[in-house]
Amino acid sequence: MPRTRMPFGVTAQFPNRSGAMVNVAGWAIHEWYCDGCPARSKRGGSTDQAEIARQAQAHADACSGMPK
Numbered sequence: 001m002p003r004t005r006m007p008f009g010v011t012a013q014f015p016n017r018s019g020a021m022v023n024v025a026g027w028a029i030h031e032w033y034c035d036g037c038p039a040r041s042k043r044g045g046s047t048d049q050a051e052i053a054r055q056a057q058a059h060a061d062a063c064s065g066m067p068k
């Protein structure tokens with residue numbers, strides 16, 4: 001089954017409406033960052049992966065930054 005190639009350390013990706021990816025990364029400490037704009041999770045924020053993934057998806061829904 002073909003899989004989208006993801007950058008090292010990235011565990012989930014949510015595309016925004018312009019096709020830029022919001023990436024969820026990390027195993028012990030989770031964070032998200034957007035390929036379409038400078039947005040990213042706050043340092044010292046949630047370490048819960050489900051919460052980080054929820055924030056990443058919410059950002060993907062709100063963001064219209066173009067992929068770099």
Ligand SMILES: [Zn+2]
Binds near residue numbers: 037038059063064
């Ligand atoms: Zn963004």
